[in-house]
Amino acid sequence: MTTFKPGSLMLAPMVELSHRPLRELVAGFGGCDRYYSEMTSAAGYLAGSPFDEWFLDPQPCPEQTVMQLYSPDAQRMALATERLVRERLAQGVAVGGVEANFGCSAPQIERIGGGVKWMKDPEGAAQMIRGMRKAAPDTVLSAKMRLGYEESLEALKNFCTGLVEAGADYLVLHPRLSSEKFRRTGRWAYVRELAATMSVPVIGNGDIRDFKAYNAAMHDYAPGGIMIGREAVRRPWVFALIRGQQENPDFTLQVNLEDTGLRMLSLIRTMLPANFHLSRSRRFFFYYCDNLKFGHHIRYAIQNAPDLDAVKALFRGYFVEAPSERIKNDS
Ligand SMILES: Cc1cc2nc3c(=O)[nH]c(=O)nc-3n(C[C@H](O)[C@H](O)[C@H](O)COP(=O)(O)O)c2cc1C
The missing domain is CATH 1.10.167 (Regulator of G-protein Signalling 4; domain 2)
Structure with missing residues (x-):
């Protein structure tokens, strides 16, 4: 099972933002515990998309960087996972993890059956994770999701339990509904419920902008760690600030x-x-x-x-x- 430093900090996957230059910038300020690639098409990767060299560039910290893939097709995800891990091993480059995206609500992704659309098909999503697990038995495997299409703790737990039983090592929850994009604040109570019931770490994500919010989220919802997206683009030094203020509240x-x-x-x-x-x-x-x-x-x-x-x-x-x-x- 994956172990996390309590309160781990992660830089979120973000299309056109979570590329190597952003990771280099964040690392230059002291870094974070786990980085992500941007979401990348499994089909595109298998077809030899010319841009994947940059989408899936794991530097400067490959052993800490998770490659996030999406697909409407579970089998392609397994094939892409197997190939990615095999190629990296051949190059002597570490794979920090592979993640399935079950959270993207962009219309062009949802329409083809990728991203959050999988939340309507818990068995299919679990099948996908099972295939990825088999394809890469020794690689850290994770899944990131939203709340789904409507609020239901039972449905969310059922979805996540399926993923964990299929072999996911940890989960990331951005607790907004598919229709909400970035409207209203996230319902972090779901992070607490999930973190309390899952047998693997559950990472909370959404609207964390500073030490105060990080600290409150850790205290109130007890996630395995916190993922930060937009604020780390605004302030690539935000992780350094959080770590500094953990040691000394007056840190600037x-x-x-x-x-x-x-x-x-x-x-x-x-x-x-x-x-x-x-x-x-x-x-x-x-x-x-x-x-x-x-x-x-x-x-x-x-x-x-x-x-x-x-x-x-x-x-x-x-x-x-x-x-x-x-x-x-x-x-
Ligand atoms: C421009 C942009 C692109 C995003 N792309 C992805 C993505 O590729 N994969 C993913 O799982 N989430 C993606 N997200 C969602 C973020 O990972 C994160 O869940 C969301 O921004 C909430 O976190 P924040 O409030 O800290 O920004 C994206 C968000 C933004 C703003």
Whole structure:
């Protein structure tokens, strides 16, 4: 069984955001306990999609990085898991884990029967995990989900029990319904119920933005750990802040906002293919600009920038206008 440090911190899987540059940036601030790839199509991977080299790049911490796959087809998931683990072993690269996505509610994924759609088919989902387990007996295997289509603790427990019996080593719950996207706050009471009844760790996820929220969630819902998504894009140093404040409640971190943003651009430029540069930098700055007083102006300008050089010029220009915002003493 997988063991977790109590209160483990994880960087969430996020399409177009959870790539190597973000992990490098987070690791540069001291890192977290477990990282994720973005959700990747099992069918695409099996068909040799040219972009999987970047979607499934496990660096800089392969032994701590989970590869998240999705598919409407359980057998493809098993085949993709087997191939991924076999290829990594042949390259001498560790696999931190493989995860099945049962939570994505994006219409294009749900329509084809992937992501959250599996929550309507608990037996099929368990079958998928069983196949993945068989394909990779020694690899950490996990599943991430939402609450499903309607609130039912019994249905959720039934779904999760099936996954655990099929061989899942841990579960991640983002406790919102499929229809809610990011509306209303997550129903964390479900995390508590699941964590109390499952025989494997249950990780809670959703809306954790600082030490106070982390601490309250650990205390009130007793999950095996906490996963953070959007706030780790806004503040890639959030894990360092949480760890620091665990030791000392007055802990603060001095961050150079300009250097950090420029470093991200440089990582995107050197570690991702050219046709990802603009989309990934726009995605990142969509959140990162929340650190700036007039962030909405620069965010809007960056969303309309024609290329990476223009993004860089706009971002640097902001600090020429507002040099006092360069350094943030964050708590
Ligand atoms: C842009 C974006 C892309 C996402 N992509 C994925 C994904 O690929 N796989 C997944 O399981 N969840 C995905 N999520 C959901 C996050 O992993 C996480 O469950 C959600 O953002 C709630 O956590 P947070 O409040 O800490 O951001 C995505 C979320 C966002 C904002």
